[in-house]
Amino acid sequence: MNWPHQIGVLPRQADCFQYRAAVAQLEEAVSGGGTAVLCQVLAGMGGVGKTQLAAHHARQVWATGGVDLLVWTNATTRETVISAYAQAAAEILGSDPTDPEHAARSFLAWLEPKPGTTQRRWLVVLDDLADPAHLRGLWPPASPHGRTLVTSRRRDATLTGSGRKLVPVGLFTPDEAATYLTAALASHGRLEPPAELAALATDLGHLPLALSQAVAYLIDADMDCAAYRTLLTDRAASLTDALPDPSGLPDDQATTTAAAWALSIDRADRIPPIGLARPLLQLTAILAPNGIPAPVLVSPPALGYLTEHRTGATGPADTGVTGPADAGVTAPADAEEATAHDAERALRTLHRLSLLDHTPRNPHQAVRVHQLVQRATLDALTTRQRDRLAHAAADALREVWPEIERDTALAQALRANTEALTHHAEDALYQVDGAHPLLFRMGHSLLEADQLTAAITYWQHLRRASHEHLGPDHPDALTAQVNIASCLGNAGDTAGAVSSCEEVLQQMLRVLGPEHPKTLRAKHNLAYWRGEAGDATGAETAFHQLLSDLLRVHGPHHSDTLAAKHNLAYWRGEAGDAVGAVAALGELLEDCLRVFGPDHTRTLAARANLADWQGETGGAAGAADAYTHLLRDCRRVLGPDHPRTLATQTNLASWRLTSGDLPGAEAALDQLLERCLRVLGPDHPDTLQTRHTLARCQGEAGSPEQAVTSFQEVLADRVRVLGADHPTTLRTRSDLAHWRGKAGDAVGAAADFDRLLTDRRRVLGTDHPATLTAEASLAHWRERAQGEDVPPSTDP
Known part of the structure; x- marks a missing residue:
């Protein structure tokens, strides 16, 4: 040998x-x-x-x-x-x-x-x-x-x-993928822009097999990267259409990327629980590749899909046949009902065969699936099968989406999965009876998270899609328009919100009639944004009229009736009757406790507004005490990281500051800022508001110069994030001018208030309370500036 x-x-x-x-x-x-x-x-x-x-x-x-x-x-x-x-x-x-x-x-x-x-x-x-x-x-x-x-x-x-x-053995790193593509194309005399190669590697999920076959396709088809990437994103084309035919595979490869996982799926389907691996992989294929929350895949709608599409021991999975012919086969009528335990076992099977990654200890992103595995799985389905799959996935997401988003990470994961679902099969979510409820929950979640720019973009898209699929007069299309108005108003464009509300109200009156619930809600929104635009008296009058309609149509205990009573009380205070607002909010709180219970968000909101108006009537210490108790309940009901909890903590600090408890306010704000930065990020409106209040604390503590510096920093970020005309941006300019004067620069303060007054008249109108306040502040600092030799400030 x-x-x-x-x-x-x-x-x-x-x-x-x-x-x-x-x-x-x-x-x-x-x-x-x-x-x-x-x-x-x-x-x-x-x-x-x-x-x-x-x-x-x-x-x-x-x-x-x-x-x-x-x-x-x-x-x-x-x-x-x-x-x-x-x-x-x-x-x-x-x-x-x-x-x-x-x-x-x-x-x-x-x-x-x-x-x-x-x-x-x-x-x-x-x-x-x-x-x-x-x-x-x-x-x-x-x-x-x-x-x-x-x-x-x-x-x-x-x-x-x-x-x-x-x-x-994992995927190529981005650098490895780019290096491979560069070298492989160069060996054929091809040179592509590095940015295009990096983008192509991302499109193919850095999978070595896919990258090598993409290079072969580019060379054989004499196609550049940009054109190939367009082909990859063509929804009318399958993954097979963007790969070489079997005779053109590089490196002696035996199978295309599209077919690389077919045998593994067959094997998984034969492992107990028999016949569930394939339909479960289909569910994961239409959701987010980078993290699917565990509850989604064991929800009743998901289990119903698994039962309906389960393949039996004698079904196609046992024949060795793969591909479209055996994909999405429905189970026999007597198929065993899938349980949550079955779904978890099937996930582990798919994990064992490397068809997905299942990490139960990370429940919000428990399942990850490579994007090409997803595409190959979806390519095997007919249009009808994909539509059924999309509805099951949408039902599953809506089923597990909590009404109160205590867990911000979970809410973010659910939004990511909804975005992935609509990317794959948005058209399927519009039926004759309207848009799927998941689409509206997604938009409201963005609003609740104060992601206003994303929310505006989303609702505008939903309106266009509803127009296309349902018609411009469909109630769902009109509802999308109402939510666009709310987004515009929250983003500071109160005039735009009023205009949008007026437009959609006229459509609703024509299409739905004056007493339809959606029409009454449109009246509610119009009244609210009129108040925010500066017409507090007009808002009070409108809510008074709306309340009469709601009492007649819905009765005194309906949710919409109590919401109108809440806003009527609020705008009564804004119109100058703070005492009346306190009395009305006290009655409203009793109604909310009786109808909703102590932990409902409506009840918590009523408590917050009651505390605010009690503070405005001279009870700052009482307002701080009320917010202390409210914060405890918000943490228990909503969770410590919920935006409303963080806003409650901000208001508590503000009332502590007003009541003279400067140390308590500073301690609360320091703790709050750390949480806001971690949970919401540096650019979130609540984070900016916390920094604003901290700057005010610095001034109240005897450091007006430091307050000026802090307000300048907050102002720069608010202009960048919210825009120069946003109400909170204008408020920061007002406080900056105030503390500039307190720091000894009365001339600079007067110049700041002069510019601010011009902008408030343009944005809010001449009669808005904030405009009138700016007029008074300008007069004050002009008087103080008389005789000073300090030149006017040039700061914005």
Whole structure:
């Protein structure tokens, strides 16, 4: 026998092979003398390059004389492994090849270390292990003279332990992907802009198999990256349309990216709970690739979909047929109902076969799926099947979406999944009876999170889509318009909000009539934004008239009736009757407690407004005390990170400051700012408001110069985030001017108030209370500035 000796043929090295982290891990085992790790399992999803990494390692070990025997065999079946072992036994030991089972056992016995004998160094590579059970009784022995290397899409527990180490193989890093694309295209004389290559790598999810096949397609089709990326985003085209045909696959590849996972899905569908892996993968395919909350996939709508589309033991999954013909097959009428436990087991199966990543300890992003696995899965569905899938996913998301978003991370994850769903199948969410409720919950969630720019964009899109699918006079299209008005108003464009409300109200009166609930809500919104635009008396009058209509149509205890009573009380105070506002809000609070209970958000809002108007009537200390108790309840009901909880904490600090409790206000604001920065981010309106109030504290504490500096910083950020005409931006300018005067620059303060007055007249109108306040402040600081030699301030 001549040594060294090789059994089997190594796959040829791929063009532009990339050195990756897994290569280093394999080399470490060799540098340790081959005894540190006796068996390594390269595990990862199909297409990440496991076989290439194993072949590269085997080739390096062979070239450097590291082994006397190299065995390479495909391990997709038990028979192929036995055949390779039998061939090795025949060539090394002269065993009878006609009895492969006996010959394989002889080979394994030869690999066993034997004291007192000369042992050959060996490396056995088992490529593409399809099922750990295939190696039952066939694992090469642990030996100081040999090593085993396995590649597999599986990551079962049986592949670890007993001297075996799992080596995860992931996607290319962005740099690796860009380097590969650059080199692969350059080898064909092609040069593409680096930005386009980076974008293409992102489009393909940095999957090595997809990148190599994309290069082949680009070359064969003589297409540039920009055109290819357009093809990838074409919803009318499937992933197969953007890949080479089987005859044009590079690097001796046997399958296209689109078909890379078909066999794994079939195998998963045969593992108990039988027939659930495929429909569950379909559900994950239409949601966010970077994180699906666990409750979504075990919700009643999701389980209903799994039951309806479960494939039985004798169904298509057992035939070995893959692709569109067997995708989305409905279950027989007597199919066993899927349970939450079944869904969790199916998730683990898909995880074990590397079709997705399931991390239960991260419930908000428990499931991650590669974007190309998603696309290949959806491509296998007919339009009708995809529409049914979209409705099931939408129902599941709406089912688990809490009415009160206590957990901001969960709300963000649900919004991301809704965005992914609408990207894949938005048209399916519009039916004859209207838009799916999930679409409205998404928009309201953006409003609740104060993501005003995103909310405006979203509601405008929903209005256009509703017009297209349902018609301009459909109630859902009109509701979208109402919400656009609310977004505009919250973003500071109160005049735009009023105009939008007037327009949609006229449509509702024409289409729905004067007493339709949506028409009455449109009247409510118009009255509110008239008040915010400066007409507090007009708002009070409008709410008084609206309340009469609501009492007649809905009665005294309806939610919309109580909301109107709430706003009537508020605008009564804004119109100058603070005492009347306190009395009305006290009555409203009793109604809310009786109708909604103490923990309802309407009740909490009534308590907040009552505290504010009690403070305005001279009870600042009482307002601070009321907010202290309210904050405790908001934390319990809404959670510590909810925007309303944080706003309550801001108001508490403000009333503490007004009541003279400066230390208490500063301590509360310091703690609050840290939470706002962590939860909401530096540009959130509530974060900016907290900084605003902290600047005020600095001035009240005797540091007007520091207050001026802080207000200048807040103003710059508010102009950048909210715009120069937003009410809170104008309020910051007012406080900056005030503390500039307190710091000794009366001339600068007068100049600031002069410019502010001009802008408030333009934005809010001449009769708005804030405009009148600016007039009074200008007069005050002009009087103080008389006789000063200080030049006017040039700050904005």
